[in-house]
Amino acid sequence: MERPAHDHLDALNTVRSGMPQDELLCDLADLFKIFGDTTRMKILFSLFEAELCVHEITALLGMTQSAISHQLKVLKDAHLIDNHREGKTMIYFLADDHVRSIIGQGFEHITEEEHSHEKDL
Amino acid sequence: MERPAHDHLDALNTVRSGMPQDELLCDLADLFKIFGDTTRMKILFSLFEAELCVHEITALLGMTQSAISHQLKVLKDAHLIDNHREGKTMIYFLADDHVRSIIGQGFEHITEEEHSHEKDL
DNA sequence: CTTTCATATGATTCTTTATTCATATATTAT
DNA sequence: ATAATATATGAATAAAGAATCATATGAAAG
Numbered sequence: 334m335e336r337p338a339h340d341h342l343d344a345l346n347t348v349r350s351g352m353p354q355d356e357l358l359c360d361l362a363d364l365f366k367i368f369g370d371t372t373r374m375k376i377l378f379s380l381f382e383a384e385l386c387v388h389e390i391t392a393l394l395g396m397t398q399s400a401i402s403h404q405l406k407v408l409k410d411a412h413l414i415d416n417h418r419e420g421k422t423m424i425y426f427l428a429d430d431h432v433r434s435i436i437g438q439g440f441e442h443i444t445e446e447e448h449s450h451e452k453d454l
Numbered sequence: 455m456e457r458p459a460h461d462h463l464d465a466l467n468t469v470r471s472g473m474p475q476d477e478l479l480c481d482l483a484d485l486f487k488i489f490g491d492t493t494r495m496k497i498l499f500s501l502f503e504a505e506l507c508v509h510e511i512t513a514l515l516g517m518t519q520s521a522i523s524h525q526l527k528v529l530k531d532a533h534l535i536d537n538h539r540e541g542k543t544m545i546y547f548l549a550d551d552h553v554r555s556i557i558g559q560g561f562e563h564i565t566e567e568e569h570s571h572e573k574d575l
Numbered sequence: 576c577t578t579t580c581a582t583a584t585g586a587t588t589c590t591t592t593a594t595t596c597a598t599a600t601a602t603t604a605t
Numbered sequence: 606a607t608a609a610t611a612t613a614t615g616a617a618t619a620a621a622g623a624a625t626c627a628t629a630t631g632a633a634a635g
Contacts, residue, residue, distance in 0.1 A: 345510055348503040352514075357564065358495050364560050366490030370593075371476075371483045378479065382469040387612055389466055393473075400594055402613055421602050421611050431563040438559050439485050442552040443478065491623075508582055521624050523583055528623095542581050542632050 367411050368436065372396065373404050377432060380414060384426040488532050489557065493517065494525050498553060501535060505547040 352358075367373060375394050379385055385393075391401045405425060408414045415428040427433070473479075488494060496515050500506055506514075512522045526546060529535045536549040548554070 344504045348500045351503045352499055359492050360564050361560050362490055362492045362495045365486050369483055369487030369490040371480050374479050374483045378473055379469045382472040383465045435559040438556040439482050443481050
């Protein structure tokens with residue numbers, strides 16, 4: 334029995350050496366998971382333009398205040414946004430410019446449709 | 455009743471103008487959703503290093519062949535990977551270098567812990 | 576053409592997660 | 606202290622998604 338055209342052992346060793354730790358991969362997936370929701374994506378895009386209070390975001394997205402607050406918490410726990418109080422209202426803002434660049438990269442992938450494939454889900 | 459320190463109408467108008475279409479936001483979230491899973495993240499990292507067949511990926515990740523095939527389908531439907539047949543085996547490879555840069559950005563956010571916050575989920 | 580090897584896929588199960596509802600907390604004004 | 610406003614949160618519900626199991630397809634060897 335001859336060696337297959339595609340040498341398994343070689344490939345596997347090459348790959349294993351470049352693979353990050355499990356925990357890091359998990360953290361990375363958890364980070365992207367946060368961008369993987371339309372509501373949160375809208376909130377982030379909103380905060381690209383201005384600092385906003387909960388009521389404003391609620392109005393912008395046309396959702397319940399509770400839903401927004403829950404998602405704001407998710408985003409804050411992930412350190413993607415932060416907030417400060419101003420009287421009775423809570424002002425939320427982007428915590429980090431990584432957010433812009435991460436979303437920017439995704440945006441490029443979506444828009445630069447070199448393949449012109451119409452999202453065939 | 456005076457204007458609040460935080461002018462709502464102004465902010466809302468600024469934001470609305472910069473907000474992409476709903477469908478685009480949805481596509482963007484859908485893209486990130488795909489990166490938001492440890493198994494898929496591992497598959498992508500594997501393919502960073504080499505083209506691999508299903509059996510190899512299965513061995514690398516220590517999961518069932520079925521689970522891997524299902525996730526490969528998800529990745530392929532999103533045009534993040536592609537494949538070609540080689541005899542009986544299917545070789546998978548990255549479809550696009552955007553994948554590297556998107557993951558790269560996320561990686562930076564995770565590793566550059568300027569905040570030194572230990573993932574307090 | 577039957578068997579074997581490699582991969583794909585449909586259906587089901589189990590888990591995760593987004594939203595809602597009701598209620599709690601916090602700040603300011605009366 | 607009470608009321609009003611702004612936001613947060615716990616519990617429940619519903620929907621999405623990942624892994625499993627059994628089975629199907631597809632290529633090649635005998």
